[in-house]
Amino acid sequence: MNTINSFPIQIEKTKQSRLSQVDFQNLKFGQVMSDHMLVANYENGTWTDVSIVPYGDLSISPSLSALHYGQAIFEGIKAYKFADNTVSIFRPDQNWDRFNKSASRLQMPEVPEGIFIEGLKKLLDVDRDWVPSLTGTALYIRPFMFATEAALGVHPSISYKFIIITCPVGAYYSKPISLKVETFYTRAAAGGVGFSKNAGNYALSLYPTQLANDESYDQIMWTDAAEHKYIEEAGTANLIFRIGDKIITPHGDTILHGVTRRTIIALADKWGYQTEQRNVSVAELLEGIDNGTVTEAFAAGTAATITHISRIGYNGKDYQLPPVEGRDFSNKVLNYLDDLRYGKIEDPFGWNTIV
Numbered sequence: 001m002n003t004i005n006s007f008p009i010q011i012e013k014t015k016q017s018r019l020s021q022v023d024f025q026n027l028k029f030g031q032v033m034s035d036h037m038l039v040a041n042y043e044n045g046t047w048t049d050v051s052i053v054p055y056g057d058l059s060i061s062p063s064l065s066a067l068h069y070g071q072a073i074f075e076g077i078k079a080y081k082f083a084d085n086t087v088s089i090f091r092p093d094q095n096w097d098r099f100n101k102s103a104s105r106l107q108m109p110e111v112p113e114g115i116f117i118e119g120l121k122k123l124l125d126v127d128r129d130w131v132p133s134l135t136g137t138a139l140y141i142r143p144f145m146f147a148t149e150a151a152l153g154v155h156p157s158i159s160y161k162f163i164i165i166t167c168p169v170g171a172y173y174s175k176p177i178s179l180k181v182e183t184f185y186t187r188a189a190a191g192g193v194g195f196s197k198n199a200g201n202y203a204l205s206l207y208p209t210q211l212a213n214d215e216s217y218d219q220i221m222w223t224d225a226a227e228h229k230y231i232e233e234a235g236t237a238n239l240i241f242r243i244g245d246k247i248i249t250p251h252g253d254t255i256l257h258g259v260t261r262r263t264i265i266a267l268a269d270k271w272g273y274q275t276e277q278r279n280v281s282v283a284e285l286l287e288g289i290d291n292g293t294v295t296e297a298f299a300a301g302t303a304a305t306i307t308h309i310s311r312i313g314y315n316g317k318d319y320q321l322p323p324v325e326g327r328d329f330s331n332k333v334l335n336y337l338d339d340l341r342y343g344k345i346e347d348p349f350g351w352n353t354i355v
């Protein structure tokens with residue numbers, strides 16, 4: 001697409017910035033929201049009333065259809081501040097594209113580039129000072145859309161709200177995690193909604209995750225719905241393995257296609273690793289851990305970029321992965337992406353979108 005439908009965006013700035021009350025040294029994820037949000041309404045077949053307004057409560061009807069039938073989707077993106085105070089969003093075009101795929105699957109309207117991308121840039125321009133500058137910190141961006149028709153009939157809503165809120169987040173140094181291979185519950189089935197970033201995918205994961213927590217695992221390693229034989233993803237992140245000399249990641253429409261996963265595979269390709277996107281069976285992974293060919297295993301997602309996996313439990317037996325220090329591929333990815341996203345090195349891929 002080469003023409004951007006531009007939308008007039010009304011801007012109403014807050015009279016009382018909360019910025020000075022924020023303790024940037026101690027940010028808890030998703031607790032403190034920036035001063036402004038972008039809001040747009042979909043009515044009578046078109047997007048209208050695109051505006052940037054002070055962050056605040058919404059007034060909703062108890063019969064709001066999203067609350068009953070779950071037409072609700074979202075995205076997660078991060079923006080970073082360079083040493084010279086430039087604000088840069090990491091690959092928002094990818095999230096825009098995925099957002100509209102999620103929308104189509106749930107029979108919701110697509111959000112045009114003029115609102116999603118241009119609106120986001122304008123919002124970050126207004127809240128530029130909310131992008132934290134300490135090493136490892138970022139501004140987390142949450143675009144979302146939900147059905148707003150006030151009626152209980154089951155049908156696609158005739159109206160929707162698209163909103164972008166943002167929050168500064170602290171350095172996310174994630175400890176290595178343990179995963180339980182799930183052999184009963186399922187996250188996604190062929191033909192279902194697993195590839196879309198919809199609210200329901202998260203709701204359904206909470207109970208099985210609690211059961212895994214009770215058995216001392218941090219997260220679930222989801223497997224295919226039909227046979228529980230093939231690995232899909234971990235909690236709310238994609239899985240990537242280094243098996244022998246290859247970088248391998250599960251594929252298909254039952255996984256959510258993460259921007260981080262895609263980014264890491266592109267880097268591996270560029271650095272000359274052999275990469276494969278294919279089915280990975282539980283048996284292949286566990287045998288590989290036992291015979292030492294699986295040297296790295298990690299979850300990939302926007303929140304932490306890379307979360308190393310230390311231990312995998314399957315049918316009551318634990319499999320221990322090699323120490324994190326020796327994992328040169330994933331550690332190299334982390335360092336490279338940090339340098340790229342904070343503008344310390346050249347951006348050969350054009351992944352940084354400057355505000």
Ligand SMILES: *Cc1c(COP(=O)(O)O)cnc(C)c1O
Pocket residue numbers: 076197201233235236237238256257258259260261300301302303
């Ligand atoms: C968001 C998400 C991911 C990771 O996607 P990124 O674009 O890399 O953040 C992976 N799995 C699920 C289920 C997700 O919701």
